[in-house]
Amino acid sequence: MKAFVLTVCAALAGFASPALADLQKVTSRDAFVALVDGKTLTRPLVRLQVLSNGQITGKGATWEISGEWAWKGGYLCRSLIWGGDDLGYNCQEIKSDGSRMRFTSDRGRGDSAEFSLR
Helix, strand or coil: CCCHHHHHHHHHHHHHHHHHHHCCCCHHHHHHHHHHHHEEEEECCCCEEECCCCCEEEECCCCCEEEEEECCCCCCCEEEEEECCEEEEEEEEECCCEEEEEEHHHHHCCCCCEEEEC
């Protein structure tokens, strides 16, 4: 019985580890591109591609998303248009564990959005 319980606990710990892993700050353009290149960033009702050429494309709910980005001073600085509405320019802190990515507005002092990398 003990062996069974230990096996179940080990299996559950293995499933929990990625969810509990700390997100690390992404500090360079090259590291950021390595994470997003060829991937889709997803969250409920949102799918984005952040391209190495500085473009952002995707869909949020039923509306198109487009924009541009550049890496400046350790932050992702982007402008976005969503469904025809200009969401403006903002520099964001990026953190990731390789499977998730968190964008925090206002250089890490504002609101955050977390995406899965697929």
